[in-house]
Amino acid sequence: MVKRLDVTEKALEVIKMLKEKHGDLMFYQAGGCCEGTQPQCFEKGGFYVRTNDAMIGLVDGFEFWIDRDLFEYWKFSHFTLDVTEGFGPGGFSLETPLGKTFKIIYRLFTEEELKDLEPVKRME
Structure with missing residues (x-):
């Protein structure tokens, strides 16, 4: 099965720091105004x-x-979680005090990849 999500080594380094300080984590990507799609x-x-x-x-x-609406827009895209220096537009994310901002690098799935995508779990 083709994964819908990958993560860069640079982002994993930040996640390790956050995990040590905060314990178990979660990620959420919204399509709203304040945080944009960060x-x-x-x-x-x-x-x-x-x-x-x-x-x-x-x-x-x-x-x-x-976010359910954002997923419908991006469902044919592969996501790679990365991190960059600086503060994002929202500032609510745990990496903000480190002077970092998570970001997504998108690419469209190929026709072959679309035939074998990992299933998506939906919140009920």
């Missing part, structure tokens, strides 16, 4: 996933959720 990292349970939101994979064992 992925946010929270302590596990620190954000309430909505009905029909999509969990597209795990990042270092932690769930990565996407």
Whole structure:
């Protein structure tokens, strides 16, 4: 099966620091105004996933959720979680005090990949 989500080594380094400080984590990518489409990292349970939101994979064992409407727009795309220097537009994510911002690098799946995608878990 083709994974919908990958993570860069640079992002894994930041996740390791966050895990040491905060314990179990979760990721959520919304399509709202304040945070734009910037992925946010929270302590596990620190954000309430909505009905029909999509969990597209795990990042270092932690769930990565996407807003249901945003997923419909990006469902034919592969996500790679990365990190960059600086503060994102929202500032609510756990990496913000480190002067970092998680970001997503997108690419479209190939026709072959689309035939064998990992299933998506939906919040009920």
